[in-house]
Amino acid sequence: MGHVVAVLVKAGDVVEANAVLAELDARDATALVKSAESALRVAERGLDEATKGVAAVQSAAQAAEAQRDLASTTFDRQSKLLAEKAISKQVFDEAAAAAKSAAAEARMRIEEVAAVLAKREQANAAVEQARAALDAANVTLSYTRVTAPFAGIVATKTVDVGDLAAPGMTLFSLEDRSAYRLEASVDETSAASVHVNDTVQVAIDGLGDTPMDGTVSEIFPAADPSSRTSMVKIALPADDRLRSGQFGRARFPSADAAGLAVPRTAVVSRGQLEGVYALNTESIATLRLVKTGKIFGDTVEILSGLREGDRYVAEVTPEVVDGVRIDAR
Numbered sequence: 001m002g003h004v005v006a007v008l009v010k011a012g013d014v015v016e017a018n019a020v021l022a023e024l025d026a027r028d029a030t031a032l033v034k035s036a037e038s039a040l041r042v043a044e045r046g047l048d049e050a051t052k053g054v055a056a057v058q059s060a061a062q063a064a065e066a067q068r069d070l071a072s073t074t075f076d077r078q079s080k081l082l083a084e085k086a087i088s089k090q091v092f093d094e095a096a097a098a099a100k101s102a103a104a105e106a107r108m109r110i111e112e113v114a115a116v117l118a119k120r121e122q123a124n125a126a127v128e129q130a131r132a133a134l135d136a137a138n139v140t141l142s143y144t145r146v147t148a149p150f151a152g153i154v155a156t157k158t159v160d161v162g163d164l165a166a167p168g169m170t171l172f173s174l175e176d177r178s179a180y181r182l183e184a185s186v187d188e189t190s191a192a193s194v195h196v197n198d199t200v201q202v203a204i205d206g207l208g209d210t211p212m213d214g215t216v217s218e219i220f221p222a223a224d225p226s227s228r229t230s231m232v233k234i235a236l237p238a239d240d241r242l243r244s245g246q247f248g249r250a251r252f253p254s255a256d257a258a259g260l261a262v263p264r265t266a267v268v269s270r271g272q273l274e275g276v277y278a279l280n281t282e283s284i285a286t287l288r289l290v291k292t293g294k295i296f297g298d299t300v301e302i303l304s305g306l307r308e309g310d311r312y313v314a315e316v317t318p319e320v321v322d323g324v325r326i327d328a329r
Contacts, residue, residue, distance in 0.1 A: 003163070029137070154174060218232070262314070265314065
């Protein structure tokens with residue numbers, strides 16, 4: 001959390017990854033870093049002193065162990081001489097006392113080495129703790145520089161100099177210009193034939209009539225109960241003209257279906273009704289009501305009212321009425 005001291009971009013700017021977008025007041029975070037650095041230096045000096053102490057004590061312990069070994073060897077020799085009555089009992093007692101003293105000194109030095117090694121481990125742990133504290137302080141300091149997580153375009157800017165920025169608060173919205181997608185609502189009957197990684201033709205209204213090839217990246221498994229459609233996400237190729245919020249259409253391949261179609265000039269309207277002049281075996285025209293469907297260019301789909309093989313007037317003129325004989329051309 002901190003006050004914004006600099007805003008370096010505006011909406012519409014193109015930024016690279018890790019570009020600084022805004023800076024927050026870093027005084028507290030900087031002080032925290034300096035304090036952590038000082039604590040680390042103190043801990044490192046303590047570790048250096050402990051390491052030097054270990055070297056000195058280990059050297060003294062080695063000397064004490066050598067003295068112990070020498071005294072032990074002398075005691076063994078004096079024991080043999082005493083058995084041979086080659087030395088006096090006093091000389092033997094002096095050798096025994098020297099051996100005990102050297103052994104005690106060696107044990108003391110070994111214990112000192114263990115204690116100093118423990119202190120060095122404590123000093124090493126203190127250094128690691130200080131380094132972790134410094135890393136945490138540097139992370140906190142890094143939060144004072146708001147950077148772009150990826151290369152893209154600044155879509156919105158909702159912060160100004162002087163504003164108080166807090167965790168969870170939106171400062172900028174960035175768009176990855178290489179990762180746009182189209183979200184299309186597909187009716188439940190057609191969604192069953194759509195699969196992830198399918199190639200789909202996409203036409204974006206703002207980019208002209210030339211379609212682009214998209215790839216199905218995600219299909220929502222649940223359908224919307226109100227519209228009975230499923231959401232399909234289509235990844236689009238990189239194009240600098242794409243923008244969020246644009247409208248587009250996706251064309252999904254479907255199985256071929258047989259149907260009837262007639263020229264649009266063959267359909268006549270009578271109020272809310274539509275019809276086609278059908279011809280009987282004697283070429284007499286009779287207006288037959290039909291139900292039309294989709295329009296494909298100059299033709300229109302006939303859902304009912306005509307059957308395959310029926311003859312009809314392809315182009316209706318004012319002279320065409322019920323009961324008129326039509327000569328085929």
